[in-house]
Amino acid sequence: DAGVTQSPTHLIKTRGQQVTLRCSPKSGHDTVSWYQQALGQGPQFIFQYYEEEERQRGNFPDRFSGHQFPNYSSELNVNALLLGDSALYLCASSLGIQQETQYFGPGTRLLVL
């Protein structure tokens, strides 16, 4: 049973660039949520996708956008990167938007120079 997978594992970008992170949910799951975890902090909710639509959004600027594909995989895009965007980006999946338990992937560590 495949768990949540994310790619790439690590990424280095410079300020002003754009980045795309990818997530494949756990087998059978149809809901994907994205979280940002800054160093030494707890994860912060970015947004959630279900049925290819953004269903809920945290307190993140419009530079953060996403997409969900028909196979339930998802992308997180960040434009005009800032140094403060350096963090571990975590993807979590669940079965149905009302499902309370989320399963996390290993994350993508983004470093912005």
Next chain:
Amino acid sequence: AQSVTQLDSQVPVFEEAPVELRCNYSSSVSVYLFWYVQYPNQGLQLLLKYLSGSTLVKGINGFEAEFNKSQTSFHLRKPSVHISDTAEYFCAVTLTQGAQKLVFGQGTRLTINP
């Protein structure tokens, strides 16, 4: 809005000693409660969760937690820790109704000394 406070940022203990990691939450509506563990350079792994029923919940790796509604707490305990328990532990809540997002505490770094 919900919030979670983990009362200790770091907890050092000796191997085979008991440990308690404290978590308090704030919410005007009912919530579900979770503990996740994060080993170095890894993602989050679900340790245990409280949805309803018995207030004492058992999780993986010998951990357990007790939900106390009157004190809005969900403390994590283990009677005897091992070196392999060294990790960051996160308490989180989510609403019982509506689209789910997890609200996390700041984390507690558990360090086990031999």
